[in-house]
Amino acid sequence: MQSILIVDDLESIHEMLDAVIQPIGYNTAFATDGEIALQKIREEHYDIVLTDINMKPMDGLALLAQIREADPNAIVIMMSGYANIDNATQALKLGAFDFLTKPFKVDQLMNSIARASTEGKKRRQSGEAAAAQNSILLSGDSEANKSFIERLNRAAKLPTPLLINGDSGTQKANIAALVHAKSDRADEAFVAIDAKKAEPGELAGLLFDSEGAPSETILSAQGGFIFFANIDSVPNELQAALGTLIRDLKGDTRVICSSSRDLEKLVEAGKFEDGLYFRIANNALQVPALRDRPEDIPALALAYFAQNRLPFNALGEGASALMQGYRWPGNYTEFQEVLSAAAEVAEGQTIREGDLPEKLRDISSWPNLDSYLAEQADRYKKSVLKACQGDTEKAAKILGIDAADL
Structure with missing residues (x-):
């Protein structure tokens, strides 16, 4: 259920608005001045803030400016008992969604809240869709x-x-x-x-x-x-x-x-x-570790470049080979740091082998085959044992080893 914070120094306004708003399916909360409202907003998200302009010590316009910093996703509807064009213009410039002049009709209020609710859903869906689409973690085939x-x-x-x-x-x-x-x-x-x-x-x-x-x-x-x-x-x-x-x-x-x-x-x-x-x-x-999906690294890199608006469209063959062979102990966080460092020194539109940090280029520090295979074998043993819910006999049978080796 969506929530509305009502901010007005008159409690009679709280009661009147609550009687109108609650029946249409919103949770309501109240504040008698801007400072109390701001404290509430910092502690909890409200989908819509319905606030008067003329309050002390913090008026509605000052509150509006603070809300933009405290909770940019909150949608603010301003109210005023004075039909002041300057106030309305300033409120809209500061990011208010709507401006209502008291006394307003119930259908005006309902229409404003309905439009604010729709706008809020659009913003959330747009932001979430963008986050999902732009998440580099999901890139690769x-x-x-x-x-x-x-x-x-x-x-x-x-x-x-x-x-x-x-x-x-x-x-x-x-x-x-x-x-x-x-x-x-x-x-x-x-x-x-x-x-x-x-x-x-x-x-x-x-x-x-x-x-x-x-x-x-x-x-x-x-x-x-x-x-x-x-x-x-x-x-x-x-x-x-x-x-x-x-x-x-x-x-x-x-x-x-x-x-x-x-x-x-x-x-x-x-x-x-x-x-x-x-x-x-x-x-x-x-969540799969990056070392378990090395073939996705070129796609992950392109997604990172696009997400951060960097002017690169490819990994060079040498850079790609090094990055796909590296063990990535820091996983995706380290991967992004490596690409960020490479982007600082790279020229043109391709990240090349020489642009990568020394730790990737110095392959002499990489583990030998026995060490690498032992690590992979140990990881697989743990996965099978977990899938068998700790049953060592069952896991050992699947793995073809002695239970004592688990």
Whole structure:
């Protein structure tokens, strides 16, 4: 359900507008001045802000300018009891969607809100479609990428919690955003909490209020998505409570989690709460590492150039060969940094071997064949063991090895 923040210093206006707006299917919130409104907007996204101009200490025009910085996606409708052409012109120049002169008729208000709602949906859909289309992660025709896109599209349609696994640098937050964009809740909120970036006390405050109930941050995702990035970094003392919170959100708010570490192994080591793990791990999406889809590198590079409006249209043969042979320990993040560095020194429209950083050109530092094959074999063993849900006998039979070697 879309939300409207009503900003007016007269509470009687709040009551009047609420009586008109709530029945047509909007959540409403209220503020009596611009400063209170701005604080609310910084804490929570509102699809539409309906604000008076004549308020103190911060008037509606000053608030409008601040909203453009705090939440560029909010659509603002201005109201004024004075038919002032200068105010209306200035409001529209500052980015207001519409300007209503009090007293206005109910059908005028309804028409303005309906048009604002339609415009908001267009902006979100346009932005999300552009994000999905321009995501370099989905570029390329390899079987690994095709399979991943198919699984991504399927995961986006499921209502259950989703766990996104992937090595460091596989940009799991971008994948979570793509799941949101491709879901049937694309018009609803997408709220992200990164457990790795928050101190334990700060993280607890983001999850729960002083009485242990879901926080305002969690409640702001109602009907949409909540993304718990780096859930493997949640402190042990918060894990059980987070599992209960996710259970209570089931069906009402879609939950996505991400991890760069193997949660199953953390559970076995007693470092991750098993109840939380089983709550989130039934629907999992593995992001392929860049080394597992080297044939996509030319397409990924072209997508990066286009996304960043760089004047390059090809990788030279030598550069392409080096990039496809490199192991990419930093995955897509490192890949973009390499292309950015190469673009700084390259001439013409082609990235050539000599434009690449030394670490790619110095192939003497690459691992020998035995080391590389051993690493790949170990990775495959882990994949098969995980698919067998930890059953070493079953995994060993599939792999044709002794269970003791797992």
